[in-house]
Amino acid sequence: xxxxxxxxxxxxxxxxxxxxxxxxxxxxxxxxxxxxxxxxxxxxxxxxxxxxxxxxxxxxxxxxxxxxxxxxxxxxxxxxxxxxxxxxxxxxxxxxxxxxxxxxxxxxxxxxxxxxxxxxxxxxxxxxxxxxxxxxxxxxxxxxxxxxxxxxxxxxxxxxxxxxxxxxxxxxxxxxxxxxxxxxxxxxxxxxxxxxxxxxxxxxxxxxxxxxxx
Amino acid sequence: xxxxxxxxxxxxxxxxxxxxxxxxxxxxxxxxxxxxxxxxxxxxxxxxxxxxxxxxxxxxxxxxxxxxxxxxxxxxxxxxxxxxxxxxxxxxxxxxxxxxxxxxxxxxxxxxxxxxxxxxxxxxxxxxxxxxxxxxxxxxxxxxxxxxxxxxxxxxxxxxxxxxxxxxxxxxxxxxxxxxxxxxxxxxxxxxxxxxxxxxxxxxxxxxxxxxxx
Amino acid sequence: xxxxxxxxxxxxxxxxxxxxxxxxxxxxxxxxxxxxxxxxxxxxxxxxxxxxxxxxxxxxxxxxxxxxxxxxxxxxxxxxxxxxxxxxxxxxxxxxxxxxxxxxxxxxxxxxxxxxxxxxxxxxxxxxxxxxxxxxxxxxxxxxxxxxxxxxxxxxxxxxxxxxxxxxxxxxxxxxxxxxxxxxxxxxxxxxxxxxxxxxxxxxxxxxxxxxxx
Amino acid sequence: xxxxxxxxxxxxxxxxxxxxxxxxxxxxxxxxxxxxxxxxxxxxxxxxxxxxxxxxxxxxxxxxxxxxxxxxxxxxxxxxxxxxxxxxxxxxxxxxxxxxxxxxxxxxxxxxxxxxxxxxxxxxxxxxxxxxxxxxxxxxxxxxxxxxxxxxxxxxxxxxxxxxxxxxxxxxxxxxxxxxxxxxxxxxxxxxxxxxxxxxxxxxxxxxxxxxxx
DNA sequence: CATGAATGAGAATTCATTCAT
DNA sequence: AATGAATGAATTCTCATTCAT
Numbered sequence: 074x075x076x077x078x079x080x081x082x083x084x085x086x087x088x089x090x091x092x093x094x095x096x097x098x099x100x101x102x103x104x105x106x107x108x109x110x111x112x113x114x115x116x117x118x119x120x121x122x123x124x125x126x127x128x129x130x131x132x133x134x135x136x137x138x139x140x141x142x143x144x145x146x147x148x149x150x151x152x153x154x155x156x157x158x159x160x161x162x163x164x165x166x167x168x169x170x171x172x173x174x175x176x177x178x179x180x181x182x183x184x185x186x187x188x189x190x191x192x193x194x195x196x197x198x199x200x201x202x203x204x205x206x207x208x209x210x211x212x213x214x215x216x217x218x219x220x221x222x223x224x225x226x227x228x229x230x231x232x233x234x235x236x237x238x239x240x241x242x243x244x245x246x247x248x249x250x251x252x253x254x255x256x257x258x259x260x261x262x263x264x265x266x267x268x269x270x271x272x273x274x275x276x277x278x279x280x281x282x283x284x285x286x287x
Numbered sequence: 288x289x290x291x292x293x294x295x296x297x298x299x300x301x302x303x304x305x306x307x308x309x310x311x312x313x314x315x316x317x318x319x320x321x322x323x324x325x326x327x328x329x330x331x332x333x334x335x336x337x338x339x340x341x342x343x344x345x346x347x348x349x350x351x352x353x354x355x356x357x358x359x360x361x362x363x364x365x366x367x368x369x370x371x372x373x374x375x376x377x378x379x380x381x382x383x384x385x386x387x388x389x390x391x392x393x394x395x396x397x398x399x400x401x402x403x404x405x406x407x408x409x410x411x412x413x414x415x416x417x418x419x420x421x422x423x424x425x426x427x428x429x430x431x432x433x434x435x436x437x438x439x440x441x442x443x444x445x446x447x448x449x450x451x452x453x454x455x456x457x458x459x460x461x462x463x464x465x466x467x468x469x470x471x472x473x474x475x476x477x478x479x480x481x482x483x484x485x486x487x488x489x490x491x492x493x494x495x496x497x498x499x500x501x
Numbered sequence: 502x503x504x505x506x507x508x509x510x511x512x513x514x515x516x517x518x519x520x521x522x523x524x525x526x527x528x529x530x531x532x533x534x535x536x537x538x539x540x541x542x543x544x545x546x547x548x549x550x551x552x553x554x555x556x557x558x559x560x561x562x563x564x565x566x567x568x569x570x571x572x573x574x575x576x577x578x579x580x581x582x583x584x585x586x587x588x589x590x591x592x593x594x595x596x597x598x599x600x601x602x603x604x605x606x607x608x609x610x611x612x613x614x615x616x617x618x619x620x621x622x623x624x625x626x627x628x629x630x631x632x633x634x635x636x637x638x639x640x641x642x643x644x645x646x647x648x649x650x651x652x653x654x655x656x657x658x659x660x661x662x663x664x665x666x667x668x669x670x671x672x673x674x675x676x677x678x679x680x681x682x683x684x685x686x687x688x689x690x691x692x693x694x695x696x697x698x699x700x701x702x703x704x705x706x707x708x709x710x711x712x713x714x715x
Numbered sequence: 716x717x718x719x720x721x722x723x724x725x726x727x728x729x730x731x732x733x734x735x736x737x738x739x740x741x742x743x744x745x746x747x748x749x750x751x752x753x754x755x756x757x758x759x760x761x762x763x764x765x766x767x768x769x770x771x772x773x774x775x776x777x778x779x780x781x782x783x784x785x786x787x788x789x790x791x792x793x794x795x796x797x798x799x800x801x802x803x804x805x806x807x808x809x810x811x812x813x814x815x816x817x818x819x820x821x822x823x824x825x826x827x828x829x830x831x832x833x834x835x836x837x838x839x840x841x842x843x844x845x846x847x848x849x850x851x852x853x854x855x856x857x858x859x860x861x862x863x864x865x866x867x868x869x870x871x872x873x874x875x876x877x878x879x880x881x882x883x884x885x886x887x888x889x890x891x892x893x894x895x896x897x898x899x900x901x902x903x904x905x906x907x908x909x910x911x912x913x914x915x916x917x918x919x920x921x922x923x924x925x926x927x928x929x
Numbered sequence: 930c931a932t933g934a935a936t937g938a939g940a941a942t943t944c945a946t947t948c949a950t
Numbered sequence: 951a952a953t954g955a956a957t958g959a960a961t962t963c964t965c966a967t968t969c970a971t
Contacts, residue, residue, distance in 0.1 A: 093398040097312030101966060111932050116967055175396050181454045182389050184307040198458055225462050226452070226484040233451025234444045240395045241443065244412055248439050270440040277491035315941060325957055330942055521826040525740030529945060539953050544946055603824050609882045610817050612735040626886055653890050654912040657883065658876045665875025666868070668823045672840055676867050698868040705919035743962065753936055758963050 076132060080118050083108045084129050092172035095179060096126060123187060126176075130193045133173050145208065152212030153276060159208060160231065160271045163201075164264055167235045178236055202228045209279065218279045227279070231271065238267055290346060294332050297322045298343050306386035309393060310340060337401060340390075344407045347387045359422065366426030367490060373422060374445065374485045377415075378478055381449045392450055416442050423493065432493045441493070445485065452481055504560060508546050511536045512557050520600035523607060524554060551615060554604075558621045561601045573636065580640030581704060587636060588659065588699045591629075592692055595663045606664055630656045637707065646707045655707070659699065666695055718774060722760050725750045726771050734814035737821060738768060765829060768818075772835045775815050787850065794854030795918060801850060802873065802913045805843075806906055809877045820878055844870050851921065860921045869921070873913065880909055 076084065086108040090099040101122050105112040119125040141162050145155050167174045177197075180190055205228050212218030238245065242263060246252050251259055290298065300322040304313040315336050319326040333339040355376045359369050381388045391408060394400055400408075419442050426432030452459065456477060460466050465473055504512065514536040518527040529550050533540040547553040569590045573583050595602045605625075608618055633656050640646030666673065670691060674680050679687055718726065728750040732741040743764050747754040761767040783804045787797050809816045819836060822828055828836075847870050854860030880887065884905060888894050893901055 092396075095309050095311055095393070095397065097309055098397075098399070100964075102964085113932060113934095113967080113969095117931070122966065178454070179309070179393065179396055182306075182393055183309065183312075185312070195458065198455070202462065223480065223484050225459055226448070226480060229452045229455065229459075230444060230448045230484070230488065233447035233449075234440070235447075236451060237447025238440070238443045240392070241412070244409065245439055245443075248416065266437065266440060270437050270444070274444065274488060274492050278488050314939080316939085327942075327944095327957065327959095331956075334942095336941065520824075523737050523739050523821070523825065525737055526825075526827070528943075530943085541946080541948095541953060541955095545952070550945065606882070607737070607821065607824055610734075610821055611737065611740075613740070623886065626883070630890065651908065651912050653887055654876070654880070654908060657880045657887075658872060658912070658916065661875035661877075661879025662868070662872045663875075665878060666871045668820070669840070669871065672837065673867055673871075676844065694865065694868060698865050698872070702872065702916060702920050706916050742960080744960085755936065755938095755963080755965095756934095759935075762963095764962070 076128070079110060079114070080128075081132075083110060083115065083118065084125070084132055087125055088129055088133075088172045088176065091126065091129070091179075092175040096122075096176075101125075127187060127189045129173070129176070130190050133170065134193050134197065141204075145204070152208065152215055152217045153280060155208050155211070156275050156279065157272050159204065160275065161268055163231055164235055164267050164271070167232070167239060168260065168264055168267075171239055174236065174239070178240070201232070205231075212279065222279055227275070230274070234271060234274075235267060238263065290342070293324065293328070294342075295346075297324060297329065297332065298339070298346055301339055302343055302347075302386045302390065305340065305343070305393075306389040310336075310390075315339075341401060341403045343387070343390070344404050347384065348407050348411065355418075359418070366422065366429055366431045367494060369422050369425070370489050370493065371486050373418065374489065375482055377445055378449055378481050378485070381446070381453060382474065382478055382481075385453050388450065388453070392454070415446070419445070426493065436493055441489070444488070448485060448488075449481060452477065504556070507538060507542070508556075509560070511538060511543060511546065512553070512560055515553055516557055516561075516600045516604065519554065519557070519607075520603040524550075524604075529553075555615060555617045557601070557604070558618050561598065562621050562625065569632075573632070580636065580643055580645045581708060583636045583639070584703050584707065585700050587632065588703065589696055591659055592663055592695050592699070595660070595667060596688065596692055596695075599667055602664065602667070606668070629660070633659070640707065650707055655703070658702070662699060662702075663695060666691065718770070721752065721756070722770075723774075725752060725757060725760065726767070726774055729767055730771055730775075730814045730818065733768065733771070733821075734817040738764075738818075743767075769829060769831045771815070771818070772832050775812065776835050776839065783846075787846070794850065794857055794859045795922060797850050797853070798917050798921065799914050801846065802917065803910055805873055806877055806909050806913070809874070809881060810902065810906055810909075813881055816878065816881070820882070843874070847873070854921065864921055869917070872916070876913060876916075877909060880905065 083104065087099070087104045090103055090107065093099075094103075101115045102112055104125075105115060115122065115125055119128050141158070144158055144162075150158070177194060180186055180194060186194075202225060206224055209218055209222055209224060209227075213220060213222075242259075245263065246254070246259065251262070254262065297318065301313070301318050304317055304321065307313075308317075315329045316326055318339075319329060329336065329339055333342050355372070358372055358376075364372070391411075394404055394408060416439060420438055423432055423436055423438060423441070427434060427436075456473075459477065460468070460473065465476070468476065511532060515527070515532045518531055518535065521527075522531075529543045530540055532553075533543060543550065543553055547556050569586070572586055572590075578586070605622060608614055608622060614622075630653060634652055637646055637650055637652060637655070641648060641650075670687075673691065674682070674687065679690070682690065725746065729741070729746045732745055732749065735741075736745075743757045744754055746767075747757060757764065757767055761770050783800070786800055786804075792800070819839075822832055822836060844867060848866055851860055851864055851866060851869070855862060855864075884901075887905065888896070888901065893904070896904065
């Protein structure tokens with residue numbers, strides 16, 4: 074599905090508003106107004122508000138992909154390096170699309186998911202977990218990673234930590250006395266901190282070195 | 288503020304629906320209907336839908352507390368044991384009040400927070416992080432924990448992982464082939480898995496043993 | 502009909518609020534709250550909101566009266582003196598019960614009058630016009646007043662002027678630079694001005710002196 | 716602001732109902748029903764019930780004006796003739812827009828005025844009083860009018876009398892045995908009577924002839 | 930292809946009154 | 951005799967969508 078300029082404009086405004094106020098909390102009028110289009114355009118272009126959010130998912134899902142897969146097939150990298158690439162890639166994806174991932178988080182909190190959207194989310198999560206699995210199994214095969222790693226919970230920790238960090242970034246600022254930091258600078262700062270934190274976390278946990286299991 | 292039986296009944300229904308469909312996505316009619324009360328009772332008892340969710344927060348915040356603090360002042364426990372207690376306590380609290388913590392998560396995703404609620408959340412998060420800080424500093428003082436621990440991100444990982452695990456539990460079921468497990472049993476299973484995972488994660492990360500920083 | 506203390510308290514609060522915000526614009530809750538009584542007291546004591554305003558009319562109508570009639574039967578007074586007494590008496594009555602007369606004015610503006618209230622108002626107006634008629638006829642009989650006086654319009658001017666002056670007193674203050682005058686003082690000032698104005702108006706108009714009709 | 720046919724239709728129905736039953740006493744449903752439009756049209760066109768009455772004021776205020784000003788700048792007229800024109804003009808305006816002036820009277824009786832409307836009323840009253848002032852000062856300059864004329868109270872008498880006459884016209888009919896007179900004829904009759912009455916009143920009061928002040 | 934006008938359903942809240950005690 | 955609890959009707963307004971052009 075290809076979208077024209079006006080449609081993309083609407084989708085992007087909708088994305089921001091859905092992230093800010095939730096799907097139900099955002100009216101098509103809000104969207105139309107901020108996107109400088111007529112209210113009836115939303116129904117006209119997308120059919121309904123429901124279909125609009127589906128279009129948003131369709132668009133955003135079509136984007137990402139690929140780039141990383143090539144990186145990870147590089148045979149020169151040792152397992153922990155690949156994990157680190159995975160971590161940075163996740164941070165980049167989530168922090169670079171905060172609005173969209175905010176919406177995705179909300180959707181996962183809901184019991185009222187649209188089948189289409191649920192499917193999108195499931196696909197994405199599947200892809201994420203399979204990638205993780207591949208890397209971990211590689212590491213295990215090379216004897217670099219320990220055996221009993223809870224794959225789904227490691228993934229949960231990865232995405233849970235990033236998502237939660239994004240959701241609570243204002244609190245993080247306050248706690249760490251960064252209220253006055255320029256926004257762009259803060260985003261960079263948070264990415265770096267998250268990167269260090271998660272890499273350290275994963276390294277200690279998945280590698281075989283001196284680890285004594287409880 | 289004390290609430291009578293009917294008020295509590297309303298609050299509990301509201302809690303479930305807000306968790307399921309979000310605040311804006313839940314109408315007072317929905318709540319009234321499921322709680323088997325007249326629609327106007329919500330305004331009558333709480334003043335407004337807004338005040339109702341505030342009452343929910345007031346009630347739930349008034350509960351928790353204390354129990355744990357005594358546990359952690361026990362001097363017989365070594366640092367990592369206290370951390371483990373903290374982890375189990377967090378899992379218990381979040382998994383035992385999934386609806387409420389779902390709502391809290393939603394609130395944190397929103398830019399449109401009510402001041403009262405924001406304050407509640409801030410208080411709660413402050414309490415959590417301070418407890419973590421106390422335990423970690425204790426462990427560091429005893430030489431059991433390593434020095435450079437990112438306090439706020441460790442907390443983020445703790446709560447982020449649990450929240451995300453709860454939000455994606457259906458996916459977890461499917462991935463791990465647990466679709467047929469009895470619900471109660473699954474909850475227990477998930478708690479135990481989370482407990483093991485987080486304890487292992489924290490142990491590897493915070494303890495001093497052979498850790499080589501990157 | 503006799504009213505007990507609490508009933509009178511309610512009536513008086515209602516009078517003030519009806520004057521301020523109109524009958525429909527005032528809720529029984531407003532009244533109950535300001536009168537420090539339970540909401541259900543209004544229905545309990547008066548039967549309904551409608552009946553409450555009827556009770557107000559009944560009470561206020563029962564008051565006034567008499568005092569003036571004796572004054573005007575005094576045979577030592579010349580016609581214009583009696584007219585002046587009538588004017589001052591009207592000013593006193595209207596300005597001393599601004600709330601009630603505000604309500605009465607509102608009722609006259611309405612097409613939705615309760616029969617009871619309409620009847621009260623008619624009675625009152627009848628009494629007023631008959632008194633005016635008596636005085637004017639006396640003056641005419643004595644040759645002091647001119648013949649062709651429009652009785653009902655003279656009465657209209659008397660009450661219309663006072664009512665309008667009361668309704669627009671804030672504007673009067675501003676126009677005459679009296680914003681800073683103490684309220685009580687202003688009331689006295691306005692009464693005196695109105696008195697002078699109306700007496701002068703009536704004297705010029707009703708007396709026979711050199712009047713040349715158009 | 717220009718209003719389309721349907722909007723004007725709504726405004727006119729609203730005007731009549733607000734005059735009949737007051738602002739608070741009139742529901743948007745009443746208006747919609749009588750105007751044969753959908754209830755939501757009122758919000759759609761005007762934003763709110765509040766804004767609707769503001770639109771009414773805006774429309775009615777935009778009308779009147781000017782016509783009279785030219786009349787009064789005619790130098791051939793002697794002062795008392797100009798006063799008479801002013802009187803007739805006031806009668807025409809108020810009696811020709813009874814509904815609107817009824818609403819304006821109600822607004823003046825209220826403490827809960829919308830700023831916009833208060834401003835309109837203030838403007839109108841200011842214009843009225845300034846016109847009166849101009850005429851009276853002209854008359855005084857020519858020696859035709861006496862010196863100590865209470866400007867604001869003369870204006871009060873003018874508008875107070877007309878307003879009160881309109882408000883009590885049913886009573887007037889009854890008193891003067893005009894119940895059976897055709898409505899249009901009665902309106903003409905009342906205008907003529909008011910005109911005579913007020914002209915006579917003003918002439919006696921403001922002209923210098925033989926007036927002896929008390 | 931695009932849009933302004935229009936709408937009916939549903940939103941939250943307030944209302945005067947009633948009822949059980 | 952008095953009152954707190956409760957209620958259903960009615961309030962204004964917003965909503966997503968449709969329709970005629």
